[in-house]
Structures are given as C-alpha cells and as structure tokens.
Amino acid sequence: MKILTGNDLKTGQVVWWDGQGWSLHVEDAVDAGDKADAIIAREEAECRVNGAYAIDGEKTVDGVRPAHIKDRIRALGPTVRPDLTLKPADPSAGNWVI
Amino acid sequence: MYKYDQYDQAMVSARVADFRDQTRRRLEGKMTDDQFKPLRLKNGLYLQLHAYMLRVAIPYGTLNSRQMRKLAHIARTYDRGYGHFTTRQNIQYNWIKLEDAPDILAELATVEMHAIQTSGESIRNISADQYAGAAADEIIDPRPWAEMIRQMTTFMPEFSYLPRKFKIAVIAAETDRAALRWHDCALRIVRNEAGKIGFEVFAGGGMGRTPFIAYKIRDFLPTGQILSYLQAILRVWNRNARRDNIHKQRMKILVHELGEDEFRRQVEEEFQHFLALGEDFPQAEYDRIAAYFAPPPFETGLSEEIDRSDPDFALWVDQQVAAHKAPGYAIVNISLKPIGQIPGDISAEQMELVADLAERYSFDELRATHAQNLVLPHVRKEDLHAVWTALHEAGLGEANLDLVTDIIACPGLDYCSLANARSIPVAQKIAERFADAERQKDLGELKIKISGCINACGHHHAGHIGILGVDRKGTENYQLLLGGSGDEETSQAKITGPGFDEAGIVDAVERAVERYREIREPGERFLDTYRRVGMDGFKEAIYG
Numbered sequence: 248m249k250i251l252t253g254n255d256l257k258t259g260q261v262v263w264w265d266g267q268g269w270s271l272h273v274e275d276a277v278d279a280g281d282k283a284d285a286i287i288a289r290e291e292a293e294c295r296v297n298g299a300y301a302i303d304g305e306k307t308v309d310g311v312r313p314a315h316i317k318d319r320i321r322a323l324g325p326t327v328r329p330d331l332t333l334k335p336a337d338p339s340a341g342n343w344v345i
Numbered sequence: 346m347y348k349y350d351q352y353d354q355a356m357v358s359a360r361v362a363d364f365r366d367q368t369r370r371r372l373e374g375k376m377t378d379d380q381f382k383p384l385r386l387k388n389g390l391y392l393q394l395h396a397y398m399l400r401v402a403i404p405y406g407t408l409n410s411r412q413m414r415k416l417a418h419i420a421r422t423y424d425r426g427y428g429h430f431t432t433r434q435n436i437q438y439n440w441i442k443l444e445d446a447p448d449i450l451a452e453l454a455t456v457e458m459h460a461i462q463t464s465g466e467s468i469r470n471i472s473a474d475q476y477a478g479a480a481a482d483e484i485i486d487p488r489p490w491a492e493m494i495r496q497m498t499t500f501m502p503e504f505s506y507l508p509r510k511f512k513i514a515v516i517a518a519e520t521d522r523a524a525l526r527w528h529d530c531a532l533r534i535v536r537n538e539a540g541k542i543g544f545e546v547f548a549g550g551g552m553g554r555t556p557f558i559a560y561k562i563r564d565f566l567p568t569g570q571i572l573s574y575l576q577a578i579l580r581v582w583n584r585n586a587r588r589d590n591i592h593k594q595r596m597k598i599l600v601h602e603l604g605e606d607e608f609r610r611q612v613e614e615e616f617q618h619f620l621a622l623g624e625d626f627p628q629a630e631y632d633r634i635a636a637y638f639a640p641p642p643f644e645t646g647l648s649e650e651i652d653r654s655d656p657d658f659a660l661w662v663d664q665q666v667a668a669h670k671a672p673g674y675a676i677v678n679i680s681l682k683p684i685g686q687i688p689g690d691i692s693a694e695q696m697e698l699v700a701d702l703a704e705r706y707s708f709d710e711l712r713a714t715h716a717q718n719l720v721l722p723h724v725r726k727e728d729l730h731a732v733w734t735a736l737h738e739a740g741l742g743e744a745n746l747d748l749v750t751d752i753i754a755c756p757g758l759d760y761c762s763l764a765n766a767r768s769i770p771v772a773q774k775i776a777e778r779f780a781d782a783e784r785q786k787d788l789g790e791l792k793i794k795i796s797g798c799i800n801a802c803g804h805h806h807a808g809h810i811g812i813l814g815v816d817r818k819g820t821e822n823y824q825l826l827l828g829g830s831g832d833e834e835t836s837q838a839k840i841t842g843p844g845f846d847e848a849g850i851v852d853a854v855e856r857a858v859e860r861y862r863e864i865r866e867p868g869e870r871f872l873d874t875y876r877r878v879g880m881d882g883f884k885e886a887i888y889g
Binding site for chain 2: 254256261292294297315320325327328
C-alpha cells in the first residue's frame, strides 16, 4: 500500500494521511493508491502539511507500518529517547521499529 | 569576549524581524515551501525527521554564562528540555515549532546570539581552538582574528550565494585541537624567524563523501593581509566551482581538480588585486577587537598544589584538566559523554549548572568543543575540587576525555533526515562495552568517531577508529575504518573491509582494540600502533 506522510507546517510534527486529514498516529494511515500526488498537491497548497511524500507501507495485525526503517523511526520517535516518543509509557512500543 | 556594537545588534535584530515576517507569510500560505526553505535555512532552521531543528551559532565556541542560561531557557521553553552540542562548536535543538522560531531568534538576540549562516551555502560558524586564550602552548589568542573573519564573512554580498558551504578554523598552537586540515580553509598562527606573527594557510580540506586533507598553500601570511587573502581564496572558488553537480561543488573538489600549485597560483594572483584595494583592516581595528579578548584579571601567587587524596577526583584531574598559561590556573574539560548517554546532549538543568560554574569559577567564560564537550577555560587549581564535586553531582563528572568512550557521534537516523543508519545507539553500546575506568585508562588515547551517513558530520574519516553507517537494502550496516586523525599529523581513515550489523560493529571495534593491546609497543597509542603495522596488522583480528 502507498501511505502519505509529512510534517505539520506549524509544529513540524510527523503526520500521516488518514483519508480525511492528517493524524499523528501511523496506525491511522490509509492507502492513497494512485491519488497520492493529487492529495499531496492539494494539502500542501492549503498549508495543511509540509514536505509530504508517499512511501510503501503494509497492513499488519497491529496496524499500518512503514516499510523503511527511516519512516518507522519517524512514526514513533527517536529510538534512543523512548521518553520522547508518542508512547513514552509503553516500553514495548518500539519493538516493531528496528 | 566580543560584545556587539550598535551595528551588530541592529543587523541581528533586523534579521529577526525579517524572519518573523517571512514565517508569518509562510504560515498564512502566502509563500510556498520552495520559496520559504532557503529563507529558513539562512536562519539555521532545518526540517528534520521529527520536527524543525534549529542550529544556533557559537562563534569560535566561546560563550558566557548569560548566553548559556538563555540556551537552557530555550531548551526548557521551546524544546523538550535539552540541547545537542555539535561537531562545529554549535548547539542545536531537535523539537522546534515553526511558529516559535521567530520568538527564539528574538530571545537569542537579547544575549548577542543568532542562527545566521549555520546552514545553507554560506560561510559557516568560524571554529577555533577551544583552549584559546588559556592554552599553555599557544602563541597568542586566535579569537580576535576569528572574530574579524566572522564580521567580514557575515552577510558579505559577494559570498552570499556560494556554491556550497564553507568552513574556516583558526588556531594559534602547535597542537591542533580544531581538526584544522579537515576544513575548507584553515589558519594557524605562527611566529617566523624574525619573530613576526603571521598565518600558515591551508585550503581544500573537507570530509563528506569525498574526503580531502587540506594543502598548505602559504607558509607565512602577514596577519594584516588575512582578509584580502581569504577573499582571494573565496573568489577563486566562487568563480570556478562546479555548480552543475552538488557533489562537486565544495572547494576541496576544485583544489583537487586544479591541483595544489595551480590553485595557489590563482589565489596569489587574485590576492594581489585585493591587496591593491587597500581594504584590509588597520592595526587600530585589530587593537579594538583584540581588547575584547584581553586576558581576565588572573590572580597571582596562587598555589600550584592539587589535593589528590580523593581517588575519584584524582582520576578526573588526570583526564579532564589541561595546562593553563597562567600560574595557579587550569583548563577544565567537561565531558558530555557520560557512559551510555547521548554524545553532546545536555539538559537545561545541566546547562544552568555549567553556567553557574563558569560565572563563579571561570571568569564567566565557557567553550564548546568540536568533540561535543564543554570547557571551563580559567579555573583556579584550588577550586578544582569544588568544580568536580558540582559536575559529578550533576552527572557531568565523567573522566574520559580523548579515551575510548569519548565518542563523537552525529545525530544519525534517530533525528537526521539525511542519515542512513543510527549513530547514537552504536556510540552508547561501545561506551558501555568499554565502561570500566581501568580498561579505558590502559587503552589510552583512542578517538572513535561515528557518522550515520556519508556526509560525515560525525567525522568518521578522522577517527582513530571510524564508523560509517550505511543503508544496505533497507537495513542498517556499519563500515569500520582505522587510522584517521584530526590532529597536527592529520590522516584519513581507511575502510577495513565488509561492514557489520549493529551488534557486529561493537564486537569488531573490541577486536580491533584488543589487537592493539596485544601488539602495542611501550608508549604507543592506538593510532601509533596502526601507523606502525598498517591495516594488515589488524585485519585478521577483526575478521578472523
């Protein structure tokens, strides 16, 4: 599947296209199919996202996961600072990242 | 320390106002990202993996307690409570919001700081010997020249759209603590046979994907001609650089392609044009700038004795304290490499503690080093125990300067959008593997440097042991290099052979280190042994 990611323009936070808007959680990502370029162009023009791009992802039992390690690290946060990730209270949250 | 005059302050304040307006227009959608990106980069604002990253300039690595407290305030108020000291004596923040960036720059301007030319195709922050003004082995404080070069190269119209970035370093000692010959242009202040002070000039160095060690292009340049000579170098590069290929735009490529002699010839020719303009600074201007760097009022009659009865303190003194030029004083190196922690990271609370120590014990001066540590340059020897106690209690008392755990590591794939592999976890695992203090001391000076991509921000080319992270079919892989150095006998590290995974690279480093321990001769550092036996002396031990 093709999923879309970028950064929130104001905050710089990593965001994922959920079909309606941009979510902080990769689990919300949806398949953009062949509409990726059109969605990115529209959303960037409306300043709803910055630096958006399409990547390969896959659906797992735990939710959508990016194919490449770089985007998996983007999805959760730095592997060396679990306290700064999206799930700081969950020590197993990063098990799928590396 | 240099103090802004009305022109400096006006320029920096005007830049903040410009950027506030540019940011507002971007947030209102009146500017595209393509239009805004070069503007934010000119103000040190990158978009990284998790957020915007702001890189703040610390000219020649010198700052005072007021500035350090402001950096702590920014970390606490606008970031996530910490900052990261870089290999260019700067500090960067990893979690900045675009909407906050103008306010942060305004806060920095109140303490004579900014983020100008910390990014983009510009002349970057001038780096210098972190012991400048304190070192027992220096000829003269190099910072007045660094400051004059900073002023010349800030907002200079001819060099505002350079082919790529340009890095300058200045030192004034035999011992090279600034990795001089890895710079585009490097200046070492020397004294000639007539007793005159001038510059040795090096050009064409740099790391990245195509590493080159700088050539010496001038044995002796009178100090009063330095601005003309630097402009000549920049003009020759700016005019002739390959602008069609981003990988060939750095000056090192031009110097290499023209050849050392032809590059020197062109620079000397251009130099004559600049000299004829008579635009070099007059002695009075040097004197004005140098007055800001006058030595602090050192006390006399101080004791040289250090009470070494506490063994932990004695260990720290042996490793972290360097000779000072003033009797009774010492230079204190503060390790930002506690075992298992992130190299170069420091919390807001630790920044404030270091600021307090600088104010109380070091004439209000601090330095950042290219090895991602800090320095208190002027501490009375009788105050060393008090300084160590405070550092130790704050988690900053590690005694590992230049030892195997004093590892340079770039942010790597944990933070950087250019990286291919993580650097920090490798540094942490190596540090943990060699944590034993006796083992570290037995191994002696051993500089490990780790980069998460070919751009070499972690200086792997200059590591006694270098590690380069690469992407191999979507997984992290690490190449091992041996034999690099950034000191006065600069050398480029060579790749040992096939790469390793994350666990494997730590084991490989340990095998190389154990091989050194087996074959070293008395007094040899790791690098000395490598230079004596070459790669063949290590390869079998590493790969079996």
